[in-house]
Amino acid sequence: MSDSERLLLVASPLMHRTPAFDRAAALAKAKGVPLHIVAFDYVEGLATAGLVNEQALTEMREGYLMRHRQWLEEQAAALRNLSIVVTTEVMWVQCPLEEILRHVKELNPSMLIKDLEHESLLMRTLFTPLDLRLLRECSSALHLVAKVQHATPRKILAAVDPFKPEEQFEQFNDHIILAAEKLASQCNAELHLLYAYDLSYMYASEGMGSTIFSAGMGEAVYEAEGKAFTELADRYRVPPECRHFIMGVPAKVITAYAEEENIDVVVLGTVHRRGLNKLLGSTAEQVVYHMHSSLLAIKPSSF
Template sequence: MSEYQRLFLVTGSTMRHTPALQRAVAIAEATGAALHITVFIEDFDFMGLISGSGKFRETCQQENQKWLKDEADLIRGSGIKVSTEVLVTRNALQEILRHVEEMQPDLVIKDVQHESALKRVFITPLDWHLLRECPVALHLVSEVRCPLPRVIVAAVDPSHPETQITGINDRIIQAANGLAMQCSAELHLLYAYDLSLTHISDAGAGAVTMPGFSSDVRRSLHKSFMALANHYGVPPERQHFIAGPPTKAMADFAAHNRADVIVMGNAHRKGLDKLVGSTTEHVLYQVPCNVFAIQGQADQ
């Protein structure tokens, strides 16, 4: 039996044949999962400044209902069980989370909503909110070279296990492997380590001044990474241990290896770093592939 029984596609009022829709349909067809599609129309309160705004909302809702009905009929032609809904709301995040709680989908799929860096300074993007709060796996899609992913990368971090959310690396690999098996894709394991951060974290013990410190730390991290990879049977040619700041290293790896999906935890460690934006949130805008985030289920 497939791991996926129910998929939830989140889309907007101006979106039509988007990458997320293509990916959702492909996964549903491959796994036999039921697909529920909700078009969320954000109902802004214009304080009566725009004449006929109520009529505009009604027209927008009707157009989306018609498009969605026609699209659902085409999808059903592929043997997929699909249900649809058009919802006008003033709080898309709250409604998405309410739907997730009621539906209990195995996977939420959504197009990446690209926001400028300046806008992100003042307004937390909806995608970031979902990364932090969505209680089930979340697949944020920016492009699809193939309807189904062909190269899936589990991004892990075996360093400093005492500060990690318990079992997060295992959950990342299991989720990536489950997706790879259902999509007949390659599973790769990636650890992008940044020794400069390791130096800072260990500086209090004076280790940074010891000869050969960097080499010793690298060997220790590599050993931990290989143990994790071998435990899950990832072959050596699909184990990638690379140096550099995580976001840039992952971006370079994804570009050079035509990775389709990077699977990450929505938070990897305990503590205050989660408040300033996780690596996963920054990867969303800088890595040229799609993100699949799983809930940390933290020991908070």
């Protein structure tokens, strides 16, 4: 376990460069930090070849792993020519979640990078996909990469929520902005700040119950939330043209804005609120399955 900053990439088992591979290489170069690449192989046909004896099966599996290691080392060599410190690893693992979490615990990476795998609604209902499990259980910042228009991000969006800060982890919005600000600085990217203001939060709050907002009350609440967002943006000197205060369901607002403005990375938090309030974590989970850009999810344990 090292105290120095490093990146951990979970590479595709298909032996080709994916968006996450390109993003990890670009970030390692921009940040000037080491990159460890691990791939988890499991070929069902090799694992269940009942007509092949155990020794032959072992040889076939090792041959496959050797080819993958050679391919990965060839990719790493090209990155080393760019002065990036790269190490590689290939493992035979059927269910990679536990191995990924073990690597995170042992390597303590500043960021875990992985390709985003879109699943159907039915699959998300019947099973818990790997990306969803990592959103909930990974202690490091998790960068799920979708399509990559720019390997090095050019536009970064920090999605914050100043609503009832006393119910959130202390200074969590600040941590989100600082993570986005640091990434933007390292990549020479444009930083935007977004607060998707959802009036339904008010109805879910304790004591509001069936209260019907008057027009005056709704306007007063809107102004109060706008003031809280402005104060947060002022504290980090975000230019007025890079502040976005939009009413609507957070997941829909974030995904729509990211798509319309060609945002490369959306930074948001994955911590749950208590009680009947809406879950911040569920917003991240909704965003990750509908957004075409990439997500950097952080939680208090990331700091």
